[in-house]
Amino acid sequence: MKFIIDRFDGKKNYQQTYTVEKKDIEALTLLGTLLFIKQHQDITLNFTASCRMAICGACGVRVNGHSYLGCDTKMTELFEAYKDADTFRISPLANYTVISDLAVDWEPAIENLRKIKPGLVAKDKFSEKEGCVQNQEEYDRIVKQWDCVLCGCCASECNKLSADRSDYMEPFVYTQAWRVANDSRSKDPMIHVKPAVLNGLWNCVHCHECSNRCPKHISSADDIAGLRALAMKKGLNSGVGPAHAKSFYTDLVEDSGRLNEIRLALRTEGVSTALRAGTAITLMRAGKMNPLEIFGGHTIEGHKDLVKMIEAAKAANKE
Amino acid sequence: MSEQFTRREFLQSACITMGALAVSTTGVEKAFAASSTSTPNSSGMPTCDVLIIGSGAAGLRAAVAARKKNPNLSVVVVSKVMPTRSATTMAEGGINGVIDFSEGDSFELHAKDTVKGGDFLVDQDTAMKFATYAGAAIHELDYIGMPFSRDSKGNVDKRYAGGASKIRCNFAEDKTGHILTHTCLDDALKNGVKFLMDHHMLDLSIENGHCEGVVLRNIRTGDIAPVRAKSVVLATGGYTRVFWNRTSTPYIATGDGAAAALRAGLIFKDPEMLQFHPTGVCHGGTLITEAARGEGGILLNNLGERFMKRYVPNKMELAPRDIVARSIETEIREGRGYGHDMEAYVLLDVTHLGKEKIMKNLPQIRHIGMLFENMDLVEKPIAIRPTAHYSMGGIHVTSLDTMATPAPGLFAAGEAACVSIHGANRLGGNSLCDATVTGKIAGINAAEYAAKAGFGAGKRLNDLTLKWTSHFKEITGSGKGNVNDMYALREELGAANWYNMGIFRTESKLLALADKHAEFQARYDAIRIPNTNPVFNTAYTEYVELGNLLLASRAALMGATARKESRGSHFREDYLKRDDANFLKHSMVTMDEKGQMHLDWKDVVVGQFKIEERKY
Ligand SMILES: Cc1cc2nc3c(=O)[nH]c(=O)nc-3n(C[C@H](O)[C@H](O)[C@H](O)COP(=O)(O)OP(=O)(O)OC[C@H]3O[C@@H](n4cnc5c(N)ncnc54)[C@H](O)[C@@H]3O)c2cc1C
Ligand code: SF4
Ligand code: SF4
Ligand code: FES
Numbered sequence: 001m002k003f004i005i006d007r008f009d010g011k012k013n014y015q016q017t018y019t020v021e022k023k024d025i026e027a028l029t030l031l032g033t034l035l036f037i038k039q040h041q042d043i044t045l046n047f048t049a050s051c052r053m054a055i056c057g058a059c060g061v062r063v064n065g066h067s068y069l070g071c072d073t074k075m076t077e078l079f080e081a082y083k084d085a086d087t088f089r090i091s092p093l094a095n096y097t098v099i100s101d102l103a104v105d106w107e108p109a110i111e112n113l114r115k116i117k118p119g120l121v122a123k124d125k126f127s128e129k130e131g132c133v134q135n136q137e138e139y140d141r142i143v144k145q146w147d148c149v150l151c152g153c154c155a156s157e158c159n160k161l162s163a164d165r166s167d168y169m170e171p172f173v174y175t176q177a178w179r180v181a182n183d184s185r186s187k188d189p190m191i192h193v194k195p196a197v198l199n200g201l202w203n204c205v206h207c208h209e210c211s212n213r214c215p216k217h218i219s220s221a222d223d224i225a226g227l228r229a230l231a232m233k234k235g236l237n238s239g240v241g242p243a244h245a246k247s248f249y250t251d252l253v254e255d256s257g258r259l260n261e262i263r264l265a266l267r268t269e270g271v272s273t274a275l276r277a278g279t280a281i282t283l284m285r286a287g288k289m290n291p292l293e294i295f296g297g298h299t300i301e302g303h304k305d306l307v308k309m310i311e312a313a314k315a316a317n318k319e
Numbered sequence: 320m321s322e323q324f325t326r327r328e329f330l331q332s333a334c335i336t337m338g339a340l341a342v343s344t345t346g347v348e349k350a351f352a353a354s355s356t357s358t359p360n361s362s363g364m365p366t367c368d369v370l371i372i373g374s375g376a377a378g379l380r381a382a383v384a385a386r387k388k389n390p391n392l393s394v395v396v397v398s399k400v401m402p403t404r405s406a407t408t409m410a411e412g413g414i415n416g417v418i419d420f421s422e423g424d425s426f427e428l429h430a431k432d433t434v435k436g437g438d439f440l441v442d443q444d445t446a447m448k449f450a451t452y453a454g455a456a457i458h459e460l461d462y463i464g465m466p467f468s469r470d471s472k473g474n475v476d477k478r479y480a481g482g483a484s485k486i487r488c489n490f491a492e493d494k495t496g497h498i499l500t501h502t503c504l505d506d507a508l509k510n511g512v513k514f515l516m517d518h519h520m521l522d523l524s525i526e527n528g529h530c531e532g533v534v535l536r537n538i539r540t541g542d543i544a545p546v547r548a549k550s551v552v553l554a555t556g557g558y559t560r561v562f563w564n565r566t567s568t569p570y571i572a573t574g575d576g577a578a579a580a581l582r583a584g585l586i587f588k589d590p591e592m593l594q595f596h597p598t599g600v601c602h603g604g605t606l607i608t609e610a611a612r613g614e615g616g617i618l619l620n621n622l623g624e625r626f627m628k629r630y631v632p633n634k635m636e637l638a639p640r641d642i643v644a645r646s647i648e649t650e651i652r653e654g655r656g657y658g659h660d661m662e663a664y665v666l667l668d669v670t671h672l673g674k675e676k677i678m679k680n681l682p683q684i685r686h687i688g689m690l691f692e693n694m695d696l697v698e699k700p701i702a703i704r705p706t707a708h709y710s711m712g713g714i715h716v717t718s719l720d721t722m723a724t725p726a727p728g729l730f731a732a733g734e735a736a737c738v739s740i741h742g743a744n745r746l747g748g749n750s751l752c753d754a755t756v757t758g759k760i761a762g763i764n765a766a767e768y769a770a771k772a773g774f775g776a777g778k779r780l781n782d783l784t785l786k787w788t789s790h791f792k793e794i795t796g797s798g799k800g801n802v803n804d805m806y807a808l809r810e811e812l813g814a815a816n817w818y819n820m821g822i823f824r825t826e827s828k829l830l831a832l833a834d835k836h837a838e839f840q841a842r843y844d845a846i847r848i849p850n851t852n853p854v855f856n857t858a859y860t861e862y863v864e865l866g867n868l869l870l871a872s873r874a875a876l877m878g879a880t881a882r883k884e885s886r887g888s889h890f891r892e893d894y895l896k897r898d899d900a901n902f903l904k905h906s907m908v909t910m911d912e913k914g915q916m917h918l919d920w921k922d923v924v925v926g927q928f929k930i931e932e933r934k935y
Pocket of ligand 1: 372373374375376377378397398399400402404405406407408409410411412413414415495496518519520521554555556557567568569571572575576606608708709732733734735747748749750751752754
């Protein structure tokens with residue numbers, strides 16, 4: 001059997017083919033196969049793994065273009081899915097910056113998570129001393145999204161991210177925003193919804209690729225729809241952006257659930273910018289938003305750093 | 320300016336004030352100086368007020384606590400992986416802590432079970448305080464967003480865990496650790512904690528008795544650099560990978576913290592106390608957690624007997640881990656298991672719980688059954704065998720009040736630390752709250768210390784950095800060496816430790832292991848890694864980790880050989896009895912400059928719980 005692996009050594013990209021006996025790997029998982037190659041054939045091959053039990057999210061890679069969680073995928077499954085093919089192409093997750101071979105950079109994704117303020121701000125009636133109370137129904141509403149292991153498989157498949165990542169975040173970021181906004185213990189869902197809106201919520205093209213590949217069967221696409229509904233319900237529905245948003249929303253949620261091609265093109269090309277700016281201006285006028293919140297909103301130490309970041313942000317925005 | 324610049328710049332400028340480096344080694348300055356935003360400080364080394372190594376529950380809680388204690392301090396979490404890839408994520412069963420007193424449970428009972436479970440090697444004052452803090456920690460976790468499973472009243476739900484006299488193991492389905500980690504990450508992000516991921520701590524530097532910082536390797540670039548810190552918290556997790564493929568823990572549990580502490584002249588306490596979990600999957604050691612037995616799962620031998628009735632009739636499968644693990648191994652040894660040699664096993668059966676209950680309360684466990692044994696727990700019992708699971712031993716910490724090591728400025732927390740909560744055997748559910756509780760205390764105290772302290776001179780730190788820089792060159796520079804040398808040695812070390820220092824130990828086995836260790840060390844020193852690329856050289860990372868495992872193995876062996884008694888997880892077939900007259904004390908291992916190890920002892924603190932025979 002052949003494995004063609006996409007490699008990157010920090011300077012150049014290339015492909016390398018590894019030949020292994022089927023009998024050596026057929027009882028293994030995909031991660032097991034990668035380990036087999038590294039430990040027997042090529043010690044320079046790099047990838048990440050930690051738990052080998054499908055819970056830490058470290059081992060997401062692509063096989064023939066589709067994302068898989070390496071330790072959660074048996075080779076027999078792959079043989080079946082690809083009709084006993086004897087060659088597989090293994091690549092790093094798409095829509096991430098590759099550090100080396102199959103290892104990708106998670107730092108930007110973590111900073112995106114920071115933006116939606118994933119930490120719960122509990123209702124005033126709850127306290128650190130006594131904890132919270134939540135009934136089964138309320139718990140059931142959020143527990144699915146808590147399965148997210150931050151493996152990045154959804155982001156790898158996301159068409160919107162591939163088209164233009166400058167005004168969008170990884171699908172799981174919205175999932176996490178939804179899980180906390182939708183939590184009955186949460187004081188104010190808008191703490192998380194607002195930054196989601198400001199960071200691309202309406203730019204999802206609803207292709208559902210993220211949902212198709214999530215190893216935990218989470219649908220970020222649905223979570224995005226949920227966040228949108230919440231945003232509209234909570235009054236983020238006036239101004240230029242939200243007007244577009246509204247028609248977009250009607251299109252998706254109440255209509256066919258799919259965008260037609262023309263609107264899709266329109267949205268990815270131009271409307272998104274107007275939408276974001278529009279919403280942001282509305283919010284700022286209403287005094288609801290500190291413009292610096294786009295950086296994550298916490299206190300920033302050091303004036304110099306602050307100025308520097310604002311400059312950097314301006315520069316980045318201009319591009 | 321690219322978008323990447325914005326993010327990187329933001330992350331790094333706000334967290335570490337990286338100056339131009341004093342250490343002039345190729346490449347190093349580039350990595351840090353490129354992101355340098357502020358004027359160099361007096362010594363020119365990168366600095367940070369509170370530096371936390373490790374991003375499991377202990378590290379993340381320490382970081383938040385430090386930020387809350389003093390928001391003016393820079394707090395950075397360093398981790399060799401992405402924050403959520405830690406061992407904490409893998410915990411399933413639950414987290415102990417008394418929050419419901421209606422059925423007669425109390426902090427004292429929790430402490431008592433902990434002391435008894437730990438076979439009295441627990442410092443009793445510590446256990447008592449720990450139990451109190453554990454209760455508070457559960458509410459706090461709930462408050463910061465942890466979605467615990469709920470009882471009918473909407474309160475945190477709980478289940479039985481082995482060795483507990485009351486039901487006090489709080490849980491979030493069977494993904495408690497995963498959910499806990501993500502809750503703690505969210506809270507850390509909320510509190511402005513910054514991360515340096517893919518950074519490997521190689522060593523820490525103690526000068527004039529004070530901790531002055533650590534040597535970090537940026538795995539992404541290969542740059543090795545010193546970082547000075549006013550205080551450092553080691554939250555690097557355990558060292559159970561000394562049994563390489565017979566453990567439930569992740570690949571990263573290589574005892575880096577304990578090894579660095581040893582090299583820096585600190586104390587590795589109770590290193591021989593390694594816990595074996597009774598139920599790993601037969602192939603690969605991955606865990607079928609206590610939750611399975613907590614929910615009512617039973618163990619069966621090849622005669623179809625529920626054999627635990629022979630060993631602990633009143634507790635059966637819910638007896639403490641060490642006892643269940645030994646019972647299983649005994650069954651296998653006496654021919655009542657299935658299979659042979661390393662492939663031998665007994666069965667764990669949950670089928671009688673019914674599909675609905677399994678799907679609701681044990682979904683993760685079922686999944687593991689599918690993945691590793693290719694079978695559905697709903698339909699069939701699963702093949703299991705004991706697996707190394709937890710390190711009770713760790714970096715010696717003087718008291719639970721501060722989690723400080725004897726070296727001012729250095730703190731330790733979680734599984735990496737040993738403040739003697741778990742003694743010779745940890746109870747199920749006690750380590751998540753250990754990590755949560757001790758992490759927080761370490762963070763608070765590290766912040767308090769940092770607010771008052773200054774930076775060390777960093778001279779020794781410099782020297783260490785230079786040493787590591789040339790080490791990288793020496794090990795990888797020639798490009799020579801065989802692919803499999805290191806991996807083969809790692810497996811051999813694991814197997815040798817398992818057979819000679821595993822569940823059953825004897826003098827002769829331990830002495831034989833000492834010879835093996837000497838041979839392994841010599842082979843290790845001669846290994847060269849055929850990868851010259853500094854970028855993400857994971858083979859070199861693994862090489863360094865293997866060195867740490869060797870060191871941890873040697874320390875554990877020293878303790879295991881000297882402790883001529885059986886206590887908790889440390890079971891000597893040649894000294895079957897617990898010997899309180901001689902060994903009611905902690906083993907304290909240190910290493911001198913020449914690499915020679917020394918053993919000392921420290922008395923256990925006895926309190927309100929009477930020392931008695933451990934019977935169930
Ligand atoms: C399968 C499994 C199930 C478990 N179930 C339970 C349970 O049900 N209940 C319970 O209470 N406990 C359980 N435990 C134990 C518990 O999960 C751990 O003991 C606990 O989470 C340890 O937390 P920690 O923060 O100390 O370390 P870890 O979570 O192990 O984190 C260590 C961190 O240190 C980092 N690190 C290590 N070395 C370096 C270095 N040199 N440089 C930089 N970073 C480094 C790692 O990247 C990691 O982020 C279980 C453990 C396992 C493996
Ligand atoms: S549905 Fe939205 S988030 Fe999901 S893949 Fe498509 S564009 Fe991306
Ligand atoms: S939503 Fe699913 S695919 Fe995306 S990161 Fe989370 S677990 Fe992975
Ligand atoms: S190694 Fe943890 S999810 Fe695969």
